Amino acid sequence: MTQPPAHPLAVPARTWFESLRDRLCAAFEAIEDDGTPPGEPPARFTFTPWERPGGGGGTMGLMRGRVLEKAGVNVSTVFGEFSPEFRKQIPGAEEDPRFLATGVSLVVHPRSPHCPTAHMNTRFIVTSRSWFGGGGDITPMDREAPWSQEDAAFFHQHFREACDRHDPGYYDRFSRWCDEYFFLPHRNETRGLGGIFYDWLGDRTPGKGAEADFAFTRDVGLAFLEAYPAILRRRMAEPFGEAEKAVQLHRRGRYVEFNLLHDRGTLFGLRTGGNVDAILMSLPPLAGW
Amino acid sequence: MTQPPAHPLAVPARTWFESLRDRLCAAFEAIEDDGTPPGEPPARFTFTPWERPGGGGGTMGLMRGRVLEKAGVNVSTVFGEFSPEFRKQIPGAEEDPRFLATGVSLVVHPRSPHCPTAHMNTRFIVTSRSWFGGGGDITPMDREAPWSQEDAAFFHQHFREACDRHDPGYYDRFSRWCDEYFFLPHRNETRGLGGIFYDWLGDRTPGKGAEADFAFTRDVGLAFLEAYPAILRRRMAEPFGEAEKAVQLHRRGRYVEFNLLHDRGTLFGLRTGGNVDAILMSLPPLAGW
Numbered sequence: 001m002t003q004p005p006a007h008p009l010a011v012p013a014r015t016w017f018e019s020l021r022d023r024l025c026a027a028f029e030a031i032e033d034d035g036t037p038p039g040e041p042p043a044r045f046t047f048t049p050w051e052r053p054g055g056g057g058g059t060m061g062l063m064r065g066r067v068l069e070k071a072g073v074n075v076s077t078v079f080g081e082f083s084p085e086f087r088k089q090i091p092g093a094e095e096d097p098r099f100l101a102t103g104v105s106l107v108v109h110p111r112s113p114h115c116p117t118a119h120m121n122t123r124f125i126v127t128s129r130s131w132f133g134g135g136g137d138i139t140p141m142d143r144e145a146p147w148s149q150e151d152a153a154f155f156h157q158h159f160r161e162a163c164d165r166h167d168p169g170y171y172d173r174f175s176r177w178c179d180e181y182f183f184l185p186h187r188n189e190t191r192g193l194g195g196i197f198y199d200w201l202g203d204r205t206p207g208k209g210a211e212a213d214f215a216f217t218r219d220v221g222l223a224f225l226e227a228y229p230a231i232l233r234r235r236m237a238e239p240f241g242e243a244e245k246a247v248q249l250h251r252r253g254r255y256v257e258f259n260l261l262h263d264r265g266t267l268f269g270l271r272t273g274g275n276v277d278a279i280l281m282s283l284p285p286l287a288g289w
Numbered sequence: 290m291t292q293p294p295a296h297p298l299a300v301p302a303r304t305w306f307e308s309l310r311d312r313l314c315a316a317f318e319a320i321e322d323d324g325t326p327p328g329e330p331p332a333r334f335t336f337t338p339w340e341r342p343g344g345g346g347g348t349m350g351l352m353r354g355r356v357l358e359k360a361g362v363n364v365s366t367v368f369g370e371f372s373p374e375f376r377k378q379i380p381g382a383e384e385d386p387r388f389l390a391t392g393v394s395l396v397v398h399p400r401s402p403h404c405p406t407a408h409m410n411t412r413f414i415v416t417s418r419s420w421f422g423g424g425g426d427i428t429p430m431d432r433e434a435p436w437s438q439e440d441a442a443f444f445h446q447h448f449r450e451a452c453d454r455h456d457p458g459y460y461d462r463f464s465r466w467c468d469e470y471f472f473l474p475h476r477n478e479t480r481g482l483g484g485i486f487y488d489w490l491g492d493r494t495p496g497k498g499a500e501a502d503f504a505f506t507r508d509v510g511l512a513f514l515e516a517y518p519a520i521l522r523r524r525m526a527e528p529f530g531e532a533e534k535a536v537q538l539h540r541r542g543r544y545v546e547f548n549l550l551h552d553r554g555t556l557f558g559l560r561t562g563g564n565v566d567a568i569l570m571s572l573p574p575l576a577g578w
Contacts, residue, residue, distance in 0.1 A: 070578075186559045249575070256576075257569070260549035261559070270475045270550070283542070283578035289359075289569065 002055060004079035004100035005126045009214055013124040014077050016214075017104035020122075020221045021075045024106060025061055027229040028071050035067035035236050042066070045073070050275050054080035056100075060278045064285065067236050069111040072281035077102040078274075082127075086272065091203045092129035100126040103134070104221070107282040108228070113248035114235040116140040116151055117192070117255065119282070120224040121265070122217045130210060131203040132217045136224040137178055138231075139192030139255060141248040147238075151231045152193035158227035159196045162219040166212065174198045184258050191258045196220070249288030256287050291344060293368030293389035294415050298503055302413040303366050305503075306393040309411075309510045310364045313395060314350055316518040317360050324356035324525050331355070334362070339564050343369035345389075349567045353574065356525050358400040361570035366391040367563075371416075375561070380492045381418035389415040392423070393510070396571040397517070402537035403524040405429040405440055406481070406544065408571070409513040410554070411506045419499060420492040421506045425513040426467055427520075428481030428544060430537040436527075440520045441482035447516035448485045451508040455501065463487045473547050480547045485509070538577030545576050 004010070025045050036042040043065030051057035058076025065071065081097040082090055093099065103123030110117065122134030138155045140148030156175065163171035178197035183190050198205060207213040259266050259282055269279040293299070314334050325331040332354030340346035347365025354360065370386040371379055382388065392412030399406065411423030427444045429437030445464065452459035467486035472479050487494060496502040548555050548571055558568040 186565050253572070256545060257549060260546060261556075267550075276475050280546070280578065286538070286575060286577045287545075288575045289572035 002079065002081050002098055004055065005096065005098045005128065007100070007126040007130050007210075009124065009130070009210055010100055010102065010126060013214060013217075014102040016218055016221075017102060017122065017124075018075050020218075020225070021059075021061065021073055021104050021106075023225055024104075024120075025063075025073055027225060028063060028065075028068055028073075028108065031067050031229060031232055031236065032063070032065045034233070035065075040066075043068070045071070048277075050278065052076075052078045052080070052275070054078070054273075056080070058275065058278060060275075060281060062281065065111075067110060067112070067115075067232065069109050070285040071106070071108045073104070073106040074278050074281060075102075075104045076275075076278065083272070090127060091131065091200060092127035096128040098127065105282075108232075109252065109284045110232060110236070112236060112238065113141040113240050113244040114145075114147060114238045115232050116148065116155075116235075117252070117284070118155075118224075118228045118231075120221070120228070122221050124214070124217070129203050131199070131205070132201045132207070132213045133199040134217060134220055135174065135178055135195060135197035136220065136228070137182055137192055137195030137197070138228070139251065141251045142244065143193055143251075147235065148193065151235070154231060155193075155195060155227045158223040159220070162216075162223035163196065165219060166208070166216040170198075170216075171196065181264075182258065184254060184262060186261070187254065187257070189254070191255060246288075249286065252284040252287035253289045256283055259283060291368065291370055291387055293344065294385065294387045294417065296389070296415040296419050296499075298413065298419070298499055299389055299391065299415060302503060302506075303391040305507055305510075306391060306411065306413075307364050309507075309514070310350065310362055310393050312514055313393075313409075314352075314362055316514060317352060317354075317357055317362075317397065320356050320518060320521055320525065321352070321354045323522070324354075329355075332357070334360070339567065341365075341367045341369070341564070343367070343562075345369070347564065347567060349564075349570060351570065354400075356399060356401070356404075356521065358398050359574040360395070360397045362393070362395040363567050363570060364391075364393045365564075365567065372561070379416060380420065380489065381416035385417040387416065397521075398541065398573045399521060399525070401525060401527065402430040402529050402533040403434075403436060403527045404521050405437065405444075405524075406541070406573070407444075407513075407517045407520075409510070409517070411510050413503070413506070418492050420488070420494070421490045421496070421502045422488040423506055423509055424463065424467055424484060424486035425509065425517070426471055426481055426484030426486070427517070428540065430540045431533065432482055432540075436524065437482065440524070443520060444482075444484060444516045447512040448509070451505075451512035452485065454508060455497070455505040459487075459505070460485065470553075471547065473543060473551060475550070476543065476546070478543070480544060535577075538575065541573040541576035542578045545572055548572060 345367035
């Protein structure tokens with residue numbers, strides 16, 4: 001079997017992503033504890049490990065809860081060789097097709113239409129070069145509602161602070177990148193109300209050295225961990241009606257359209273034989289058209 | 290404005306597709322009449338015309354009914370010029386980029402999980418050459434259920450008879466083509482239980498002359514009109530439970546995955562600036578993951 005390319009941060013990055021997964025899942029389970037009536041058992045994550053035939057594997061974490069209708073939190077560390085068709089597209093893969101990719105990703109679809117859907121992913125890729133990537137973004141169901149604007153501002157503020165601690169230009173650049181990435185051209189609309197997105201940090205995107213880029217990536221994860229559960233707790237008990245549920249199903253339909261038509265990560269994963277269940281865990285529990 | 294390329298069958302084909310639309314919609318509305326309790330108004334199609342900026346347009350027909358939770362029946366006749374990137378892919382477009390495309394398409398998502406979803410499309414394309422294409426396919430919700438096998442056999446039998454009237458080789462070839470086309474590689478499964486699919490008939494696919502290929506295409510539409518409403522009537526009153534509804538949501542999720550990830554018609558339409566609402570009318574009213 002191909003040995004993964006070596007990098008001093010490969011093990012620390014993996015360890016970090018897995019510990020962040022633990023903290024995120026704990027935060028979501030604590031929300032279920034608080035949102036479940038006394039006497040009923042609160043929902044819990046179930047974890048399913050999987051192996052990648054070419055090398056490595058991961059763990060899918062899935063909770064179908066009362067507050068969080070569907071929460072998927074995945075970690076994976078995979079390695080192998082890029083097939084010839086991908087070598088030209090991936091920095092450093094033309095010289096040596098071997099790669100290692102480790103990361104954490106999550107999508108949460110809350111039951112209440114007052115609670116926004118959110119996505120977060122951070123990752124570290126090693127070829128003959130190496131880089132970090134990731135980000136987080138928020139998708140309120142009714143984007144015109146005042147609470148949606150308030151939640152989006154709160155969410156952005158956490159990422160702005162995390163960015164500013166590392167580079168005064170990061171937030172503007174990465175929040176714009178987020179709006180450009182999570183865009184549905186056929187609908188001429190963004191998927192949600194943004195956040196940040198960055199890729200190839202330390203390679204095509206100039207960074208501050210691998211250690212500093214890793215520290216930034218950790219701060220992105222922590223910003224999400226601070227911001228999103230707090231938003232959920234603020235909104236989870238608010239009353240809502242059938243009309244709002246209909247808007248939620250519609251917004252989730254657009255979410256599906258983005259993920260299956262446009263999301264580069266999803267399409268790349270499916271084309272390269274990734275774990276289908278893990279990749280498509282991002283899809284909502286229920287969506288309508 | 291570009292004039293459409295001329296063909297003696299362009300007007301007759303369009304007239305046929307529109308009359309078939311009328312007959313299909315009448316059949317579906319009659320099902321709503323019979324499936325709606327006395328005293329309640331039965332659902333009806335609403336028709337929305339649209340124009341294509343480059344030339345032509347169409348009419349979307351949509352009914353959200355009691356038996357047919359969502360039925361979309363569209364006709365369109367559009368013309369213009371293929372952009373340079375498509376000219377090499379389309380027969381006859383390298384010599385002259387002008388095209389005319391006329392057709393009818395439908396997708397029906399019934400409310401009962403005992404009623405299969407079905408799709409039908411027939412079309413006539415004119416460039417400096419011309420050809421017919423189309424087909425129909427059936428997607429039972431629980432494909433292992435005995436009634437699903439029975440319905441699929443009945444559906445196939447109608448298409449087999451329509452094919453056999455024109456060429457003894459059509460059914461085998463076009464039903465195999467259907468299974469190959471409506472296939473989800475990432476799930477390693479077909480979308481449904483097949484039917485027939487044919488394309489480029491009279492061009493890359495040898496036909497029997499334009500008049501005969503048009504007659505075959507009419508028979509394909511009539512086979513669908515005979516088979517599918519009859520299946521709906523056979524199943525619409527059967528009782529079902531929550532577990533079957535869950536299976537339906539799952540099957541519909543796979544339907545969405547196929548249409549957004551793999552369906553060439555959908556992706557081509559979205560890339561070429563087709564009418565998004567008409568193209569995505571195929572998506573189910575509610576789907577789950």
